[in-house]
Amino acid sequence: MNTVSAADAVALHQWRYAVKAFDPSKTIPTEQWAALEQTLVLAPSSFGLQPWKFIVVEDAAIREELIGAAWGQRQVVDGSHFVVFAIKSGLNADDVDRHIARACEIQSAPKESLDGLRKMIVGFLGMPGFDVDAWSAKQVYIALGNFMTTAAAMGIDTCPMEGINPPKIDELLGLEGTGYKTVVACGAGYRSADDKYAERPKVRFAAEDVIQRV
Amino acid sequence: MNTVSAADAVALHQWRYAVKAFDPSKTIPTEQWAALEQTLVLAPSSFGLQPWKFIVVEDAAIREELIGAAWGQRQVVDGSHFVVFAIKSGLNADDVDRHIARACEIQSAPKESLDGLRKMIVGFLGMPGFDVDAWSAKQVYIALGNFMTTAAAMGIDTCPMEGINPPKIDELLGLEGTGYKTVVACGAGYRSADDKYAERPKVRFAAEDVIQRV
Numbered sequence: 001m002n003t004v005s006a007a008d009a010v011a012l013h014q015w016r017y018a019v020k021a022f023d024p025s026k027t028i029p030t031e032q033w034a035a036l037e038q039t040l041v042l043a044p045s046s047f048g049l050q051p052w053k054f055i056v057v058e059d060a061a062i063r064e065e066l067i068g069a070a071w072g073q074r075q076v077v078d079g080s081h082f083v084v085f086a087i088k089s090g091l092n093a094d095d096v097d098r099h100i101a102r103a104c105e106i107q108s109a110p111k112e113s114l115d116g117l118r119k120m121i122v123g124f125l126g127m128p129g130f131d132v133d134a135w136s137a138k139q140v141y142i143a144l145g146n147f148m149t150t151a152a153a154m155g156i157d158t159c160p161m162e163g164i165n166p167p168k169i170d171e172l173l174g175l176e177g178t179g180y181k182t183v184v185a186c187g188a189g190y191r192s193a194d195d196k197y198a199e200r201p202k203v204r205f206a207a208e209d210v211i212q213r214v
Numbered sequence: 215m216n217t218v219s220a221a222d223a224v225a226l227h228q229w230r231y232a233v234k235a236f237d238p239s240k241t242i243p244t245e246q247w248a249a250l251e252q253t254l255v256l257a258p259s260s261f262g263l264q265p266w267k268f269i270v271v272e273d274a275a276i277r278e279e280l281i282g283a284a285w286g287q288r289q290v291v292d293g294s295h296f297v298v299f300a301i302k303s304g305l306n307a308d309d310v311d312r313h314i315a316r317a318c319e320i321q322s323a324p325k326e327s328l329d330g331l332r333k334m335i336v337g338f339l340g341m342p343g344f345d346v347d348a349w350s351a352k353q354v355y356i357a358l359g360n361f362m363t364t365a366a367a368m369g370i371d372t373c374p375m376e377g378i379n380p381p382k383i384d385e386l387l388g389l390e391g392t393g394y395k396t397v398v399a400c401g402a403g404y405r406s407a408d409d410k411y412a413e414r415p416k417v418r419f420a421a422e423d424v425i426q427r428v
Contacts, residue, residue, distance in 0.1 A: 204255055
């Protein structure tokens with residue numbers, strides 16, 4: 001595997017910013033977009049449960065409608081691609097079974113060999129007072145972090161969007177009744193040459209205020 | 215900025231796995247570790263609020279004690295580095311003020327110019343029924359995703375750990391009473407040559423089961 005130098009690793013995080021204005025004339029090449037989708041497929045999650053679905057919105061009319069569900073943010077349509085990150089709501093034993101079945105298939109393992117793992121995960125999800133949707137949402141944010149970082153490494157800009165109306169997006173995407181629920185979204189593409197936010201110094205606390213050594 | 219090819223972007227996610235056995239004899243070089251810390255400092259968060267602290271545990275005795283707060287996982291001590299991801303609990307207007315003050319300082323902006331932004335963020339955090347700690351935890355998972363991906367890009371292995379006892383870790387790290395609370399942790403280093411998990415095929419659902427086109 002080709003690796004990235006320490007300097008390049010820092011540079012990609014300095015280069016990345018939440019794009020305010022995408023250049024609507026630019027499209028992410030097919031091969032690079034396919035790699036970003038693979039990033040989503042390969043994203044890690046606790047127990048490998050993948051409690052998610054990533055909806056790539058290609059329909060121009062739907063994207064236009066989504067602007068209204070994203071407080072008017074033009075990044076929804078001006079970016080080359082737009083992805084909605086959804087969780088499987090109320091993750092339960094059936095979802096664990098689906099994962100275990102997949103594990104058996106891929107690792108050619110007998111189902112019984114994973115009985116202990118299955119039981120442990122089902123027990124974890126069923127803990128009294130455990131907010132399973134909040135847990136699934138955190139997993140989705142790993143995928144979001146991966147997506148933004150990998151895009152930046154490839155020279156592709158992103159704009160993560162929490163300022164959205166999830167129930168409205170669920171409705172527009174037809175997610176209602178499917179068991180999946182919108183959590184967050186992200187546009188991807190290329191910054192506009194006149195996005196003044198691109199060159200603004202990044203506001204971060206000093207390293208000594210966020211990194212503590214013990 | 216040097217960019218990564220689509221093939222290399224996919225390769226790094228294929229290469230990454232949750233390390234089960236680190237090689238305890240290997241240490242991440244200083245320059246590369248400094249880059250990973252920078253990744254944490256530069257991680258994006260909603261509104262740029264950075265509701266977090268990253269505790270790098272260097273003290274060998276404390277790391278040894280942390281094994282017991284991580285259900286016996288040896289990765290806590292066998293990895294080169296170990297980071298605890300904590301949130302600022304009960305994020306409130308004071309935290310927003312701290313962020314706004316930093317923004318004014320870095321962007322040489324008069325405080326009044328950010329009054330609208332301040333008011334909006336304070337209103338957001340104070341929404342009735344809003345679970346601010348759950349929200350902060352999601353932000354931390356962006357940093358976790360970034361950290362794992364950037365490490366992999368540099369050829370450094372990681373092991374994210376949700377299977378931990380956060381109150382016990384808070385106690386061992388002296389976080390009690392500081393306003394910060396452990397959420398998740400991550401070891402970093404190099405896989406042991408005999409970690410049989412390294413070569414296991416990754417269990418992921420088929421792309422068509424997690425990526426939906428609309």
